[in-house]
Amino acid sequence: MSFITLENVSMTYGSNGTRTTALSGVSLSIGEGEYAVITGESGSGKSTLLCLLGGLQLPTEGRISISGTDLSTFSADNLAGFRGRTIGFVFQAYHLLPYLTARENVMVPMAIDKKSSREKIERAYTLLESVGLSGKEERLPSQLSGGECQRVAIARALVHDPPILLADEPTGNLDSATGDQILDLFSKLHGAGKTILMVTHNRWNIERGTRSVLLRDGRIAEDNPLRPVHRASRPAVPAQAGG
Ligand SMILES: Nc1ncnc2c1ncn2[C@@H]1O[C@H](COP(=O)(O)OP(=O)(O)OP(=O)(O)O)[C@@H](O)[C@H]1O
Ligand SMILES: [Mg+2]
Known part of the structure; x- marks a missing residue:
């Protein structure tokens, strides 16, 4: 079953003199449990595609x-x-709040959840442990390495256990060894059933995915399956979703 579908999607920014067409006529169907790696030159529309998929803007x-x-x-x-x-969203620049600790950053999306603060703190600790940050929960972002900051951002993206992770150049600010560790984490999350769409500039990262999508000038230039899709063992979308 198609899990994420784009039908003839176009996105134009600005008006008249300043019009930029970032995507034009994109149709794409992503199945549950896929790990789609999206590449393309700067300006080809990769970030726009993720923003639209995440409902951050409408096409x-x-x-x-x-x-x-x-x-x-x-x-x-x-x-x-x-x-x-x-x-769950993960960005190149982490987007952590600098005056909050790792634990507090992870707790931000829980602000309006109907849980006790003790439960929220426990959830944050569990998530930080799952991304390998035990013992560093009370550090500020300035006291963490880039890779550790990205781990905090991933833990934050996982707060509500979303079935879909969208990542825009998540290793773009990291050296290759640290970037590989972050990609290992994404592979682990994919193995656990997440559907992942990741934008990357590094073509070596493509082989991590089940599918490779190349954008050129706002259109899909190539779309290749790489390996069979892991079948998730959990419901695609939480039961209360859709309204
Ligand atoms: N908010 C905006 N207003 C106007 N134009 C925009 C806006 N966001 C993106 N664009 C334009 O849309 C096109 C696609 O941009 P997008 O950010 O999606 O590219 P990208 O593939 O992510 O590039 P990069 O690899 O540099 O991040 C570019 O021409 C860009 O200048
Ligand atoms: Mg971009």
Whole structure:
């Protein structure tokens, strides 16, 4: 079953004199449990594609659906709720809050959860342990290495156990050995059933995926399966999703 679907999606920024077409007529179907690695030159539309998939912006044309639900049918509040349960984002620049500790950064998405603060702290500790950061929970980002900051960002993305992870150049700021460790973590998450879409500039990272998608000038230039897709053993989208 197709899990994430783009039908004839176009995205144009600006108006008249400043118009830029970032994506034009993109159709793509991603199955559950896939690990799609997206490459393409700077400006080819990779980040735009992830933003649209994550419902951070709506396309100027076309339809995007996740697990059968058209993202454009949500109200802003419902879209934010759906996104929170369904999608975890990881960015090149980590986007951690500098004045919060690793644990506090991981707790940010839990702010409005109906859980006790003790439960939230325990969840943050469990997640930080799962990304290899035990003992560093109370450090500020400035007291962590780049790879460790990215681990905090990944732990934060996993707070609501989303079935989908979107990562935009998650190793872009890291040396290759540290980047490989972060990719090992993504492979582990993929093995645990996550559907992953990752943008990367490094073509060596492509072989991590089950599928490689190349964008050129806002269009899909190549789309190649690399290996069989892991079949997830968990429900694709949390039961309450969709409304
Ligand atoms: N908010 C915006 N307003 C106007 N134009 C934009 C905006 N965001 C992106 N663009 C333009 O859309 C095109 C695609 O940008 P996008 O960021 O998706 O590319 P990318 O493939 O992620 O590039 P990079 O590898 O440099 O990150 C580019 O021409 C860019 O200048
Ligand atoms: Mg980009």
